[in-house]
Amino acid sequence: AIRTESENKLRRFVADASHELRTPLSIVKAEIEGLIDGIRPLNNQAILSLSEEIIRLSHLVDDLHQLSLSDAGALTYHMEPIDLKAWLHEFVQDHLDHINDLKYELDLPKVKVVIQADSQRLEQLFTNLLSNSLKYSNPPINIKVSLDSNARIMWSDSAPGVPEEALPKLFDRLYRVEDSRNRESGGSGLGLAICSNIVAAHQGSISAKPSKDDGLTITIEFPEMSI
Numbered sequence: 001a002i003r004t005e006s007e008n009k010l011r012r013f014v015a016d017a018s019h020e021l022r023t024p025l026s027i028v029k030a031e032i033e034g035l036i037d038g039i040r041p042l043n044n045q046a047i048l049s050l051s052e053e054i055i056r057l058s059h060l061v062d063d064l065h066q067l068s069l070s071d072a073g074a075l076t077y078h079m080e081p082i083d084l085k086a087w088l089h090e091f092v093q094d095h096l097d098h099i100n101d102l103k104y105e106l107d108l109p110k111v112k113v114v115i116q117a118d119s120q121r122l123e124q125l126f127t128n129l130l131s132n133s134l135k136y137s138n139p140p141i142n143i144k145v146s147l148d149s150n151a152r153i154m155w156s157d158s159a160p161g162v163p164e165e166a167l168p169k170l171f172d173r174l175y176r177v178e179d180s181r182n183r184e185s186g187g188s189g190l191g192l193a194i195c196s197n198i199v200a201a202h203q204g205s206i207s208a209k210p211s212k213d214d215g216l217t218i219t220i221e222f223p224e225m226s227i
Contacts, residue, residue: 016174017064024057063190066124067173070197077118077201081225084113088147091126101139107146115151115222117202125198126155128191129218133157142213151224156211167208170216171196192218 031050034040069075085108096104133143133155142158162170169175173193192208195218199206204222211217 020060020174021057024053024060028053028057060190063194066194067190067197070194070201073201075121075198075201077121079116079118081114082117082119082122084115084117084151084153084222085109085111085147087119087122088126088145088153091123092145095127095130096143099134102134102141102143104143104145107144109147109149111149113147113149113151114225115202116225117222121198121201125195125220128195129155132191133215136160137215142215144211144213151222153220153222154217155220156213156217157215158211159214161210161214162208162216164210167210170208171206 028050031040031046031053035042035046040046066075089106089108092104092106096102130143133141137157138159140158144154144156146154146156166175171192173190175193196206199220199222202222204220206221207219209217209219
């Protein structure tokens, strides 16, 4: 039987997810075996190393769970009118004000911008964008967040950037750019895929392009409510 494209994508995703889980599990297994055999001393450094791998594994499993829920439409959405201008202002102040080695600029319109949205999912969306910028931008990090009167948001960070050919793939599951934005920086490769699902659930669109600071700009467009 001929497999559909969605079946092929699911098979690739399962294979990629298995590979991602296997790597930290193999490291933990080897380190524990070394401790049991007496090859490695049981000290704070060994425990810290194990803890770091467990945390990485836990983040990956959490991201896989969130992605599977958003894929299946199982995430609950409580849509209500939200003033995106006021919401963004509060989010940026709460989350970006106290981060070391980070400067930000917030550009908001003079008018209210009201959309139909779930505040909790917006929080998840922009937390993922912030996490992506913090993991993959070199300090000192510059972030610019702009909103226009048509409910279009542009989230820009600083170097390193993403090769032109990689931009369309950034929202694919488990996709990472080799060299600049990679696994060693701590990302699961799922954050932007989750963002894409949340934006789609709000009937919006999301895209990526290079930023003016040699980093990445994520553009999100929401349907604006008529008020």
